[in-house]
Amino acid sequence: MAFVAPPGYQPIYGPRIPYLGPIYGGLRQGVSIYLQGSISEDITRFFIxxxxxxxxSSDIALHFNPRFDGWDKVVFNSCQNGCWESEEKIRSMxxxxxxxxxxxxxxxxxxxxIKVNGNDFHTFHHRIPVERVCAMQIAGDVSIQTINVIGGGMGGGMGGGMGQGGYPGGCTGGGYPGGMGGGMEGGYPGGGMGGGYPGGMGGGMGGGYPGSHLPGMGGQPVYNPPVPYSNMIPGGMSPKKTIIIxxxxPYGADRISINFMVGRxxxxxxxMNPRVREGIVVRNSMxxxxxxxxERELIMNPFIEGQYFDMSIRCGNQRFKVFVNGQHLFDFFHRLHSFSEIDMLEIEGxxxxSYIHF
Known part of the structure; x- marks a missing residue:
């Protein structure tokens, strides 16, 4: 059966700036917007x-505006009926x-x-009901690599970007040009993330909906773990299980090692062994x-100094399928006849x- 990403889980890769696109399913408590990007050397300002x-000309529930103008600061505001409201200036950058x-x-x-590079920065209190938010705009001296709308589970759980798991090149939200999040992908009414299903998409439903073929996105993501990283895989490996990393x-990197292991x-x-200096990704088993x-053959190498990556590793009955930045990178056929014994993930090098989610 073809894998259908849960509704609302399509990341957008490399949007053109200025960007204006819908947030399918809207926002609510527990949802997060995750952005990776970079700013130029000669930046003056950008906004989200x-x-x-x-x-x-729509009302703006959140205006986030870093300004590099000699008095570096970040301005927060909102705008209703064409009128800007009171500014909040944070004088740190x-x-x-x-x-x-x-x-x-x-x-x-x-x-x-708002968190930047893992650090809490500021909370801008709601002035406009979050239910009204349906789109996002980004402009100024910034380039964006990925936009991901994640979460919205039970008890405000953080969900997790299933993203591209099975759409080669799966950019724009299931056929919506420039879209943010894949709308009705799974054919669920309400099109959002978990549209109306108890527990929503993110927060620990375990095996997805009863009788569904969607992989469970249970468990909380791990943010900014130290490397080397070693941890049990909750529930071990099973068909359709996807791990997002x-x-x-970093600059000067040489080798990275990602191992799926049998603990005992x-x-x-x-x-999986990206060798950054050689520009290859070696795969093997021990x-x-x-x-x-x-195994070394590859159509491209996404592991480049100074670059972010967004990887999903999906376990099937015959093989692991690995996608990086929305592109299918390679398959690795199981060599261990009982892959269900795999119960540990190790990352070294x-x-x-920034993020691991099982």
């Missing part, structure tokens, strides 16, 4: 608006000129909690203490990990 309509960044806008009961390859025997069922046959 959460809009209550799909035109530039979480962005660095010429640098990449990761930013999360979390919708809480109080407002929009987001991170960045220390067998490595699937070893069973009974001996390495198997290396020259890599910063």
């Amino acid at each position: 608006n959460l809009l209550c309509g799909e035109s530039e 979480p962005f660095c000129k010429g640098q990449t960044f990761e930013m999360v806008i979390m919708v809480t009961a109080q407002g929009y909690q 987001r991170g960045m390859v 025997s220390r067998d490595i069922a699937f070893h 069973i009974g203490g001996s390495w198997g046959q290396e 020259d890599v910063q990990i």
Whole structure:
């Protein structure tokens, strides 16, 4: 059966700036907007608006506006009926000129909690009901790599970008040009994320909906874990289980190692080894203490110094399917006849990990 991404889980890759696009399913408490991007050396300012309509003249529930003008600051505001309201100025700058960044806008009961590069920055209290927000606008001296709308589960759980799991090149939200989040993809009424189903999409329903073929997105994501990272895989590996790993390859990186292991025997069922300097990604297994046959062929290498990556590794009956930045990268056929014994994930080497979700 073809894998259908849960509704609302399509990341957008490399949108053109200025950008204006819908947020399918809207926003509500527990949903987060996750952005990866970079700003230029000669930046003066950029902004992100959460809009209550799909035109530039719509009401703005959140205006987020970093200004590099000698008195570096970030201005927050809202706009109703064409009138700007009272500004909140934060006189510190979480962005660095010429640098990449990761930013999360979390919708809480109080407002929009902004995190930049893993650090809390500011919470802008709601002035306009969050239910009215339906689009997003980005403009100015910024380039964006990915936009991801995630979460909305039970108890405000963080959900998790299933994203591109099975759409080669799966950019724009299931056929919606420039879309943000894939709307009705799964054919669920309400088109949002978990549209009206108890527990929503994110927060620990375990196996998806009763009788459904959607993979469960239970469990909380891990943010900014230290590397080397080693942890049990909740529930072990099973067909249709997807693991999302987001991170960045630092400058000067040489090798990265991602291992799917059997804890009790220390067998490595699937070893993925990006070698940054050589520009290759080696795949192998180590069973009974001996390495198997290396696989090296690739159409492209997405692991480049200074670049973010967004990877999904999906377990099937015959193989692992690996997607990076929306592109299918390779398949690795199971060599361990009982892949359900895989119960550990280890990550080592020259890599910063920002997010892991099982």
